[in-house]
Amino acid sequence: MKRFFATLCMAALLMVSACSSPQQTAAPASSGEVSSTDTNSETPKSGGTDVGIVLPTKDEPRWVQDETRFKDALKDTKYSVEVLFSQGSSAKEKENVEALMAKGIKILIICPQDAAAAAAAVDEAKAEGITVISYDRLITDTKSIDYYVTFDSISVGKAQGQYLIDKAKGKGNPLYLYAGAATDNNAFLFFEGAWSVLQPKVADGTFIIKNSSEAVALQGKSTLSRDEMSKIIAQVTTNWDFKEAKNKAEAHLTSAKAADKGNVFILAPNDGMARSIADVFAADTDVKSYVITGQDAEKASIQYIIDGKQSMTVFKDVRILVKDAIGMAVDILEGKIPETTGTYNNKVIDVKAKQTPVQVVDASNVKSAIIDSGYYKASEFKNLK
């Protein structure tokens, strides 16, 4: 049923309406990392600010993309909006929320740096009567979330895993697993989706996991508990950090024998990590070919796909997510009840959610999915056919 739901969602990508989901569960969360800070603001149209938006970091193109799409979507709104970035710091994130509260926001749209750490910030906002919308990543361990707008993250992982399966021939194909940050609930959902399709193919010998003893120990289990996933993620996390992804891939290839290389298959959780990991695998002379996944349709990865350096990306059309978040905010400001399509449990409550489908993009459909849909311009790429 879930698979049917996911297939339906993928087929319906360019329809603006979102798909509903069976209940999803939140993943365990731990502490976040702190780095430099930065902000970027839209000037309020009059007096205070109506809607405050807090995004995790400018260091990843994904979130800069969201900011651009928010700005595009907000050009014609009568409401004033301000966007702030937390630069990988939960402390800065809380400061941002407080700064927006001081400006009188009525709605907070927030994508947490760390799912659990963000609870304190949204508790404060909620106590002031602000409506809180969790954006893309679910905030866990709090009752203070009113709504959640998200992509279908389980489907993202399933699509990545299925892509590797579809490209594999015969038995014994080396498989390298990588994951996102354990502080991000989505990292668990992506991994859960990927594992659900890859595990049977590990069990039947199509793939052999090469870089995680924890995954090997659990490879007989089709469904993993969150604790079990945590153990694997702890070993293969990239922390959503380019350098960590590169270092980990280098360490894995250094300890692997030539026989563990050859034609390899790599589950990379997103585009940024995929590019870092792909560069490492491409430079290893014992790697004859590689298939590597991604997600986000970042411009740099679209170029990598065109150039044959990254195999696929899961296209998450940020225009739709932004439209849903803004639509929800405007509904609330106008006293209407926003439309939702399902719920996600954040360990404390079931949060009403609106979910958006995703689409697989590779060299075969990059032009139609990304250029012809108007997501990016052809002139932004080289060698596009």
Ligand code: BGC
């Ligand atoms: C988002 C991805 C993003 C990743 C790293 C996830 O929560 O859903 O789109 O690539 O975080 O920032």
